[in-house]
Amino acid sequence: MQEITMLHYLFISMILFVIGILGIIFSKHVIKVLISIEFILTAVNLNFITFATFLDNANFEGYILSLFYVAIGAVELAVALYIFYLMYDKKKSENLDKYGDL
Amino acid sequence: MNGIFNPIVFYPSAVLMILFAVLAIKFKNIFYSLLSAIVVFFLAGFLFYVLGAEYNAVIQIAIYGVAVPVILGLAVMFTDLKKEDKTTSNKNSFYKILLLIFSIIFVFSLLFVISPYTFDYNFSNSVNSYDVISIFGEKLFKKYVLAFEFVSILLTMIIVGLILIKKDSKDFESEELCKK
Numbered sequence: 681m682q683e684i685t686m687l688h689y690l691f692i693s694m695i696l697f698v699i700g701i702l703g704i705i706f707s708k709h710v711i712k713v714l715i716s717i718e719f720i721l722t723a724v725n726l727n728f729i730t731f732a733t734f735l736d737n738a739n740f741e742g743y744i745l746s747l748f749y750v751a752i753g754a755v756e757l758a759v760a761l762y763i764f765y766l767m768y769d770k771k772k773s774e775n776l777d778k779y780g781d782l
Numbered sequence: 783m784n785g786i787f788n789p790i791v792f793y794p795s796a797v798l799m800i801l802f803a804v805l806a807i808k809f810k811n812i813f814y815s816l817l818s819a820i821v822v823f824f825l826a827g828f829l830f831y832v833l834g835a836e837y838n839a840v841i842q843i844a845i846y847g848v849a850v851p852v853i854l855g856l857a858v859m860f861t862d863l864k865k866e867d868k869t870t871s872n873k874n875s876f877y878k879i880l881l882l883i884f885s886i887i888f889v890f891s892l893l894f895v896i897s898p899y900t901f902d903y904n905f906s907n908s909v910n911s912y913d914v915i916s917i918f919g920e921k922l923f924k925k926y927v928l929a930f931e932f933v934s935i936l937l938t939m940i941i942v943g944l945i946l947i948k949k950d951s952k953d954f955e956s957e958e959l960c961k962k
Contacts, residue, residue: 700803755937764857
């Protein structure tokens, strides 16, 4: 069986990224859109770590950047969920089509 | 064979990750998609571990695998679960097609970038021969200390900001009630 290279990890992160983008485009549920955004962030983290492991000669800069990305992702999720909570209070619906007047 | 280059480790976890990611988008019930997302985050943490980033794997599983789904589950509990997710509305279909075309172009450009013809894959690997955690801590508290502090300030600002927004909306509601 062929040995795994950096290309495989990059390819898998690209597929995860594309699934996230398609999820954002096609789903109407707010929580599903947030999950898709988290998929995108995970794919980016996987890219950072792959590059840091394979190319960054024992510096591990990508690991640190990935950690910051996790923190930013948590902040984004908190704000998005709070906006969702406020909007759901008004609209009584989780469908994104009804959130046009944000 | 090292775990990072081992196809028996890589292929099952990668295939399962993609499968559960697709299921998370496809499921009608939001709780099922949340459970699939948890599996995806855990498998991503496993791939981080295989790649040698143990600390990142722990962070990934603790935050994305446990904390984020708990918060999302709490948010789902606010909503009415009996209503179905209407994913097939025709509204804004022109923009959807436009976005789909752009995403296809984006995918092909990514494939072009990571293809072996455009990217040089002949390099020396540096796999996990160091104590990663100590290097991690040293970098975080020396080179990246300013960014680390900025992130902590950002998190504090978010907490205070969300409390202030809630307080403002409560004041606004009470004023509206007084006017009535």
